[in-house]
Amino acid sequence: MQYDQKLLDEVIDIAVQAGSEIIEIYKKDFSIEYKDDKSPLTEADKHSNDVICTGLQRLDRQYPILSEENKAVEYAERKNWDCFWLVDPIDGTKEFIKKNGEFTVNIALIENGSPVMGVVYAPALETLYYGMKGHGAFRKTSSKLETLPVIENDPAESKIIRVVASRSHLNEETSNFIDNIAKQYPNCEIEKVSKGSSLKLCMVAEGSADVYPRVAPTMEWDTAAAQGVVEAAGKHIYNFETFPSDNVKFNLEIITCKITYNKENLLNPFFIVL
Numbered sequence: 001m002q003y004d005q006k007l008l009d010e011v012i013d014i015a016v017q018a019g020s021e022i023i024e025i026y027k028k029d030f031s032i033e034y035k036d037d038k039s040p041l042t043e044a045d046k047h048s049n050d051v052i053c054t055g056l057q058r059l060d061r062q063y064p065i066l067s068e069e070n071k072a073v074e075y076a077e078r079k080n081w082d083c084f085w086l087v088d089p090i091d092g093t094k095e096f097i098k099k100n101g102e103f104t105v106n107i108a109l110i111e112n113g114s115p116v117m118g119v120v121y122a123p124a125l126e127t128l129y130y131g132m133k134g135h136g137a138f139r140k141t142s143s144k145l146e147t148l149p150v151i152e153n154d155p156a157e158s159k160i161i162r163v164v165a166s167r168s169h170l171n172e173e174t175s176n177f178i179d180n181i182a183k184q185y186p187n188c189e190i191e192k193v194s195k196g197s198s199l200k201l202c203m204v205a206e207g208s209a210d211v212y213p214r215v216a217p218t219m220e221w222d223t224a225a226a227q228g229v230v231e232a233a234g235k236h237i238y239n240f241e242t243f244p245s246d247n248v249k250f251n252l253e254i255i256t257c258k259i260t261y262n263k264e265n266l267l268n269p270f271f272i273v274l
Helices: 005-026 043-057 093-098 172-184 199-206 220-232
Strands: 032-034 040-042 065-067 083-091 104-111 114-122 127-132 137-140 145-147 160-166 189-195 212-214 237-239 271-273
Touching: 005 043, 005 104, 005 114, 005 127, 040 043, 040 093, 043 065, 043 083, 043 104, 065 220, 083 093, 083 220, 104 220, 114 199, 114 220, 127 199, 127 220, 137 199, 137 220, 160 172, 160 199, 160 212, 172 189, 172 212, 189 199, 199 212, 199 220, 199 271, 220 237
Parallel strands: 065 083, 160 189
Antiparallel strands: 032 040, 083 104, 104 114, 114 127, 127 137, 137 145, 212 271, 237 271
16 A cells, blocks of 8 residues: 555554553553453453544544454455454553553554554553554654664674563473574573563564564464564564574565465464564
8 A cells, every 4th residue: 555644643643542541441440351262351452442443433544444352254254355454452451451561552454464554552651663564663652753673683793682572471382492593593692581462573673672483372463563563664574384493594584484464264373573
């Protein structure tokens, strides 16, 4: 799609409005429900979803909306969607419940299976990430607006490889992948940090982490917006199964194993952000 600053600004405003609703609930005691898959759901998820869907439906440009908290849309209908909004009203509900601040509002615009716009807002951290295909990615805080990546790291020079992993899903497979990197780069120190929600992908986009291995389930709405930021920042996300994990190279684009969207099964494959 053509670059549209007005549309991007409008989506950013919607994400910030949703974030404001979330924070009002975050400050107080709130009820928790559990969905059929045992994942938690709070009133903040519902309020955020209402704000986002209402806001998107008021835009001049109209596209279908696929949200984690809306009724599922059958593949027979959505397979014909060339362009649509993919929404996670709160990514990191477990982190929201823990009140550690590591949760985000995610809004992505998907075109032909790829995110062409991504907005990720962390309201408790007052940090906004956004990007649009071909026009760069940015991080906005209360004090400044910066172009991503903010930090550049060449492991060959710094002798440091910074690995970010899930706070809630650090498993044996992930540990094995990190150990494998350590064996491939014996002269480098491996720095590990845990983080919640799509902030992990944004850390790679901004350059505060070099690699994020995700060897645990995620859904398309969990990653689409942050992938939009990652790719607009010139970084990449790959399918774990087809990625040459025994030969990890940084600053190398591998075209053949990208993550795509609007599949019949909305479960993502395991992946690596690099």
